[in-house]
Amino acid sequence: MRAMVYRGPYKIRVEEKERPRIEHPNDAIVRVTRAAICGSDLHLYHGLMPDTRIGHTFGHEFVGVVDEVGPTVQNLQVGDRVMVPFNIFCGSCWYCARGLYSNCHNVNPNATAVGGIYGYSHTCGGYDGGQAEFVRVPLADVGPATIPDWMDDDDAVLLTDALATGYFGAQLGEIAGGDVVVVFGAGPVGLYAALSSWLMGAGRVIVVDHLDYRLEKARTFAHAETLNFTEVGDVVLHLKRDTGFLGADVAIDAVGAEADGNFLQHVTTTKFKLQGGSPVALNWAIDSVRKGGTISVMGAYGPLFSAVKFGDAMNKGLTLRMNQCPVKRQWPRLFEHVRQGYIRPADIVTHRVPLEHIAEAYHMFSAKLDDCIKTLVLPSAA
Structure with a gap:
């Protein structure tokens, strides 16, 4: 697959990378239809986040279509349109039981404070992110949710972090x-x-x-x-x-x-x-x-x-x-606000770029060029 790959501070490329595979029975593989560049991605881009390793794929805001599911996945089916919160969480530990999904105790062996985060260095678990054609989604019965039929992908991707936060x-x-x-x-x-x-x-x-x-x-x-x-x-x-x-x-x-x-x-x-x-x-x-x-x-x-x-x-x-936002906890009320028209998430989007041009998009966002506020990334697989 094609994916954004980190090569050092201010150096990112789009490269061929091995397509993710099912590693655990409750994994899903999602074909990404929309991703976004977040302001906190710039900490990685500028080399300011510890343990950001060469070859890592960024991107904690993404939505897509389920392409493959592990044998124990019950809540998702191939073909489902899904939104994935930036938090990776188990759903059953002491913290998850209290809705503190961003502080999950079981998904990040590298920290005691924050749980797992897609595409945010090995201090947040080392999970590859969604600025790619495909992404592995662990604990697929817990994190993702199907996107309501009435919600557009451009709105849904913004509920995976920015709006919820x-x-x-x-x-x-x-x-x-x-x-x-x-x-x-x-x-x-x-x-x-x-x-x-x-x-x-x-x-x-x-x-x-x-x-x-x-x-x-x-x-x-x-x-x-x-x-x-x-x-x-x-x-x-x-x-x-x-x-x-x-x-x-x-x-x-x-x-x-x-x-x-x-x-x-x-x-x-x-x-x-x-x-x-x-x-x-x-x-x-x-x-x-x-x-x-x-x-x-x-x-x-x-x-x-x-x-x-x-x-x-x-x-x-x-x-x-x-705290880091426990994204999925915000969704029920946000869904209603969006459905009723009180919030139109995609109204802040200023740029849409294909995955192949993501290096230029990072530079534009980092340098505050072209009045850039929020950029959506469209993988070629979409």
């Missing part, structure tokens, strides 16, 4: 009626978090970013107020003034570790294989939210040190809630 970020904020919500980051997840905040009762939503085209999307797609942080001297002071000097009730960090990587990230990653991240947005959130407020974090951070202003958070009595 943005919605989860708003959920973690425990937004009450009339709350002022500040969202840091106007990438796809931030846009979805801003839109989802209205569904949870927000009275005001402000999106902070530095790219004008993304802020314009926040205004038109998420109906939010916007702030370009490069145009004000002090972001925190500006937000305080704009909220009656109290601060926002809820702040959502949809940025995480900067995908471009600061100097420390590049040095520690290349020399020591560490990736903690520079939590500028998180510290802005801590400083700009009101005392007793809530901070939601679902931006991607590495497993090690980050210079977070924890003392300030403690002294302000803040509630910090965070």
